[in-house]
Structures are given as structure tokens and as C-alpha cells.
Amino acid sequence: MLELEHSQSKRKVFLFQTDMDVVSDGSDGDRVPRMPDKIVNSANYQPFTSYGWKKTGEVENPMITGWNKMLAEAKAKGNSSEVKRLSAGITDLRRRSFLIAEYDPFVVIPVFILQDRESAWAPNVGDYVAVIYGEKVYPAIVGDGGPNFKIGEASLRMAKALNPKSTPYTAPVSSLGVTYIVFPRTSGTWKAPDYSSWKTECAKLIDEIGGLGEGYKLHEWSNTLPKISKEK
Known part of the structure; x- marks a missing residue:
């Protein structure tokens, strides 16, 4: 370094x-309202990234479904620390969006x-x-x-x-x-x-640090997000 x-x-x-x-990692109900069941129901997938912003849309983060299931299981087992962690996470998923x-x-x-x-x-x-x-x-x-x-x-x-x-x-x-x-x-x-x-x-x-050499250019990222269907 x-x-x-x-x-x-x-x-x-x-x-x-x-x-x-x-x-x-990551999730964002505003941009990707649906995610595969194996991800939604995964106990290992992390729906958060450190970079996040205030949620702007009304569509719920798809990961909340899986986290609600894990929360119910934690409550049934009387696992108070897990209940606290999952509850805080669900609140965050409702308030913010994250990178995917x-x-x-x-x-x-x-x-x-x-x-x-x-x-x-x-x-x-x-x-x-x-x-x-x-x-x-x-x-x-x-x-x-x-x-x-x-x-x-x-x-x-x-x-x-x-x-x-x-x-x-x-x-x-x-x-x-x-x-x-x-x-x-x-x-x-x-x-x-x-x-x-x-x-x-x-x-x-x-x-500001000298620029790119001749013949080189920055990659241009395309938008590969799935198209969101507008249901009537």
C-alpha cells in the first residue's frame, strides 16, 4: 500500500x-424489487453495504420477507440477541437502499x-x-x-x-x-x-494526477438492472 x-x-x-x-452483498427494493428465493431466504446473504441512502420508493425491500421469517424463528427459540439484530436490520431495510x-x-x-x-x-x-x-x-x-x-x-x-x-x-x-x-x-x-x-x-x-496515457480511456458502465414491469 x-x-x-x-x-x-x-x-x-x-x-x-x-x-x-x-x-x-446488497439490496435495493427501489431498483430491484424482486430477488431469487435462494437469496431472500439465505441466512448468509448480507443485504446491506456500508454505502447506503434514504429509500425513495414505496416498494418494500425483497429481503425483508426472508428476514421476517428468521425473526419469527428467533422469537420462537427465545434468542433475544438475534431478535434484536434482525429487528434492527429490518428497520434499516425499510428506511434505506444499498448497493447491489x-x-x-x-x-x-x-x-x-x-x-x-x-x-x-x-x-x-x-x-x-x-x-x-x-x-x-x-x-x-x-x-x-x-x-x-x-x-x-x-x-x-x-x-x-x-x-x-x-x-x-x-x-x-x-x-x-x-x-x-x-x-x-x-x-x-x-x-x-x-x-x-x-x-x-x-x-x-x-x-489531477497526470491523466490517462494516449489511447486509454475509462470504462463506461451500462445499466444492467432488470426492467421493472408496471402492473396496473
């Missing part, structure tokens, strides 16, 4: 080079780094990121906090861009060939992802 600063613009970057593991790893390009930074409030180079959730692999550069944000023992994680959407064979259980890159350039203290207003805006902001920040 390197803490760098451009000599002229003074733009700081937090750079690290490693492999890439996959995360498949299958559709949104984001990276995960270890929590101990995100909690650093002293270093001017320490990334925060929401900061812009440029992910470099081979001859391609992908714009993204820091979307979640991960375990302290692991660095080099990204959403399934990002992973599939690097390697289409990626799955939640199959890493896209196992060698130390992925470069992550995080721009600390650049997080904007937290809201539903706007990939075009992310690309624009990343381009500006990259220009």
Missing part, C-alpha cells in the same frame, strides 16, 4: 496492488483502514476509485467495509468485467495484477448509483 501525492495538484491517492476476491454487488461496480476496503481518521490518505466509504487491470481502467467507488485480514475485494459486477467467468465463489484474478487507486476525501452525496457521474468524477481526479 502506498500513500502518494501529486507534486503539482497535491491530489492524494491511496494505491495498492493485489488480487481480487468477490463480494455479492451484482449490478453496481464498487470495491471493498478493510474496516480498520476506513476507520482511520488521522491519515489524510485513508479512504472513506463513497470515495472514488480507479481499478486498473491489463490495459483497462474501471471507475468505481468504495462501497463497503470488509474484514481486516483481506484487501482486494470488489463487487460481482466489477469482477465479471475483469473476468466473465467470475462467480460469488470464483475470483476473477488470483495474481497480484490488479491496481486500485483510491482518491481519499472525494465522496459526494450518497444516493442511488449514477455510473455516468462516477465516470466523470473519476476522469477529473485522474487528470
